[in-house]
Amino acid sequence: MxxxxxxxxLVILLLSSCNRYIHTNRSSFIQQGADIxxxxxxxxxxxxxxxxxxxxxxxxxxxxxxxxxxxxxxxGILLALEELGVxxxxxxxxxxDYLSSVxxxxxxxxxxVNALHFHRYTKDTSTFSLRQAYYQGGIREDLNRxxxxxxxxxxxxxxxxxxxxxxxxxxxxxxxxxxVLGYLKRRQHNLSLKQKDRPEMSSLKLxxxxxxxxxxxxxxxxMFVANATNYHSMAIVPFTPDIMECxxxxxxxxxxxxxxxxxxxxxxxxxxxxxxxxxxxxxxAISNTTMESAYDEKECFLHLTDGGIADNIGYKTALELLDxxxxxxxxxxxxxxxxxxxxxxxxxxxxxxxxxIKMATKLTFSSLExxxxxxRKELKETCDLYDVQPVFFGFQELIKxxxxxxxxxxxxxxxxxxxxxxLRDDLSNISKVDLQILYELCLNVATKYSITLEEQELMIxxxxxxxxxxxxxxxKLFE
Numbered sequence: 403m404x405x406x407x408x409x410x411x412l413v414i415l416l417l418s419s420c421n422r423y424i425h426t427n428r429s430s431f432i433q434q435g436a437d438i439x440x441x442x443x444x445x446x447x448x449x450x451x452x453x454x455x456x457x458x459x460x461x462x463x464x465x466x467x468x469x470x471x472x473x474x475x476x477x478g479i480l481l482a483l484e485e486l487g488v489x490x491x492x493x494x495x496x497x498x499d500y501l502s503s504v505x506x507x508x509x510x511x512x513x514x515v516n517a518l519h520f521h522r523y524t525k526d527t528s529t530f531s532l533r534q535a536y537y538q539g540g541i542r543e544d545l546n547r548x549x550x551x552x553x554x555x556x557x558x559x560x561x562x563x564x565x566x567x568x569x570x571x572x573x574x575x576x577x578x579x580x581x582v583l584g585y586l587k588r589r590q591h592n593l594s595l596k597q598k599d600r601p602e603m604s605s606l607k608l609x610x611x612x613x614x615x616x617x618x619x620x621x622x623x624x625m626f627v628a629n630a631t632n633y634h635s636m637a638i639v640p641f642t643p644d645i646m647e648c649x650x651x652x653x654x655x656x657x658x659x660x661x662x663x664x665x666x667x668x669x670x671x672x673x674x675x676x677x678x679x680x681x682x683x684x685x686x687a688i689s690n691t692t693m694e695s696a697y698d699e700k701e702c703f704l705h706l707t708d709g710g711i712a713d714n715i716g717y718k719t720a721l722e723l724l725d726x727x728x729x730x731x732x733x734x735x736x737x738x739x740x741x742x743x744x745x746x747x748x749x750x751x752x753x754x755x756x757x758x759i760k761m762a763t764k765l766t767f768s769s770l771e772x773x774x775x776x777x778r779k780e781l782k783e784t785c786d787l788y789d790v791q792p793v794f795f796g797f798q799e800l801i802k803x804x805x806x807x808x809x810x811x812x813x814x815x816x817x818x819x820x821x822x823x824x825l826r827d828d829l830s831n832i833s834k835v836d837l838q839i840l841y842e843l844c845l846n847v848a849t850k851y852s853i854t855l856e857e858q859e860l861m862i863x864x865x866x867x868x869x870x871x872x873x874x875x876x877x878k879l880f881e
Contacts (some may be wrong), residue, residue, distance in 0.1 A: 439649070441627065441642040441719060443726040447613045449499040450729040451621045454492060459880060460730030462500035462720040465507030465738040467682070467710040470853035471861055472740035473545050475844075476503075476510030477536065478865020479738055479795050484532050486873065488880040495532060497880070498736070499727070501626045502640075502720035504709040505682040506851075507738065508628045509582050512678055513541045515611060515626045516584040522622065523601065524591055544581040548852035549574060550687075571679060571689035576657045578682075579605050579675035605656065608643050608677075609670030627719050628677035631712040633690055633705035638712035640719045641677030643669040649704060653694025663696065680706040682851075715739060717781060721788045734879045735785060739777075739796035740861075742845045793875055799868045800841040808838035818843055818856050825863040829870050840864060 450457040465476040484495040501511040517535035536542050580586045583606045592600040611626045613619050628641045639645065646669035653662045656673050666672075680691035683706065690707040709716065717737060724733045778794070785792040821840055824832060832840070844864050847857045869876070 438637045439639075439645050440722040441640050441645055441726070443625075443723055444728075445615060445644045446625070447615055447617065447621045448727050448729050449621055449624050450727065452623075453620075454496070455499075456489065456492070456497055456880070457729050458731045459497060460500075460724055460727055460733045461494075461498045461736065461879070462502060462724050462734075463498050463511075463736040463738065464716040464720040465501070465503045465511055466715045466740050467505030467507055467708065467849075468740035468742065469506040469684075469849040469851055470509075470545065470549075471742060471844075471847045471849060471857070472506035472738075473509035473513075474853060474858050474861035475740045475865045476507050476738050477513065477541070477545060478862035479736075479869055480510060480514055480865075481533055481536060481862065482866040482869035483736075483876075486869070486876060488877065491529075494876060494880075499624050499730075500720055500723040501624055502629060502716040502723065503627070503681065504629050504714055504716045505684070506849075507716065507740070508678045508681050509545060509578075511626055512578075512582045512628075512674065513544060515623055515674075516582065516606060517541060518623050519606060519610060520584055520587060520591075523588060540587060542858075546853060546855060546858050547581055549577055550851040571683060571691060572655045572658050574682075574688060575655070575675050575679035575691075578678050579657060579673065582678065583675055605673040605675060607670065607674060608641065608646070608672050609668070611674070612643050612670065614643075614670070625723065626674070627716075627723070628674070628681040629709035629713060629716050629719050630677065630680035630683070630691065630706040631709050633707050636712060638709065638718060639680075639704075639706055640722075641672070641674070641680070643672075646672055649693075650696040651693050651704070652696040652702075655692070662694070681709040683707045684849075685711070714741070715777070715781075717784070721784065721790060724790055725788050732791070732879065733789065734791040734793060737781060737792055737794050737796070739794070739798075741796065742847060742849065791879060793872060793879075795865070795868050795872065797841055797844045797864070797868075799871055800837050800844070800864065802871075804834045804837055806834035806838050808835060808842060812839055812842055814843065814846060815856070818860055822856070822859055822863060825867060829863075829867060832867065837867075840867070 449455070450460065463480075466472055468475070480495060483498070484493050486494040488494055488497060501515065503511040514532060517532060517539060518530060520539070521530045521535070532541075585603075585605055588601075589603055592603060611623050613621050625642075630639045630641065631637070632639050639649070651669060651672065652666060653660070654666075654672065654676055655661070656676060676691065676693075682688070683690050685707055690705045693704045693706065695702055695704050713719070715737060717735065720735055724730075724735065781792055781794075817839055821836060821843065824836065840860075843860060847853070847861065853861070
């Protein structure tokens with residue numbers, strides 16, 4: 403191609419990129435520079451008002467994403483917190499007022515809140531025990547279940563999904579509602595009762611964990627918030643009644659049925675499962691969640707995807723909840739981080755430049771990578787601004803101030819079996835080398851919506867071990 407032809411081509415490309423008209427749009431929900439909607443506890447009765455609660459200390463727990471790995475690691479931490487007594491007939495788990503979760507972490511938080519609800523639903527007069535709910539009440543099986551393969555298979559076999567806007571994500575939402583949030587278990591319980599004694603069947607809703615300030619009902623449970631990401635603005639979207647009202651939500655899919663404006667009276671009636679599924683809609687693998695909004699007649703759909711894109715810990719929502727609750731004198735944030743990347747490499751063993759494909763792939767996740775590198779520093783600085791005491795529960799805590807050298811090669815199955823036995827026998831007496839091995843085994847568990855029994859046990863006991871190592875710092879909060 404001659405120089406003249408090349409110049410002509412460049413001119414044509416430049417001219418073709420010029421728009422004749424500019425189409426303005428000043429009706430954006432969030433204007434440039436404006437604040438993103440965040441939840442405000444002043445709309446609700448504070449969870450500090452729960453019976454037997456220590457209102458002097460406000461505690462939030464943020465549980466990160468990470469699929470079934472995060473779900474079971476988070477559950478291990480919750481189980482261990484229940485074993486830490488802080489007052490007569492109370493424990494650290496009871497003192498948690500807010501749960502903020504992302505993706506897989508929501509399965510742990512959701513299973514806990516559902517266990518509390520089921521204990522009351524069945525009118526059980528015994529003291530609530532998460533340990534009992536985990537080992538005997540079905541949580542263990544629900545967090546070991548594969549949520550992806552059967553969901554996709556069910557969707558492919560459903561003619562309804564082929565001719566409507568329902569997709570595999572809607573099948574996942576129903577599966578989460580059935581198992582993590584206990585719909586099937588409540589239905590089974592109802593069938594054991596006489597017809598006249600059966601409570602009305604429904605899914606867990608936002609109104610079950612949020613009590614409006616003017617409502618006469620007592621506060622029974624901690625507030626639970628699942629966090630998703632707005633596909634278009636990449637802003638975090640917490641699932642709380644005030645945020646749903648702010649976005650003017652007027653339609654959604656639940657249990658594979660579409661609900662519209664004339665069927666939706668109150669944001670408190672929005673099912674929790676929608677938020678959990680939206681929060682865990684891992685890009686590409688799972689379709690985003692679509693909700694309708696009455697904010698704009700033409701652009702009336704809100705597309706929500708994995709909450710980890712905006713904040714993979716869920717700590718921002720947790721801090722907002724703590725900050726807007728005026729009751730507690732002292733505030734703390736428990737940060738559960740199930741990130742399995744470990745230390746990011748600084749150097750490479752290859753001299754050649756990275757290919758364009760590798761570079762494009764790297765750039766796709768570059769913002770997440772950068773946040774992980776700076777995460778601890780950012781969290782500490784932000785908590786200082788909010789006057790909140792952070793306590794970290796991550797895989798990193800397993801090797802904190804531990805400079806022992808792990809073996810060059812670790813046999814996954816043999817070492818998993820050996821370490822699980824050690825942890826069961828004596829949780830506190832684990833060598834520094836074994837902690838290094840445990841850390842590597844935890845990082846080896848992939849991010850997916852399924853987990854083996856051995857991996858599940860490893861995550862549960864790793865969570866318990868992390869709490870054991872942080873025990874002194876935790877108990878100081880309640881002195």
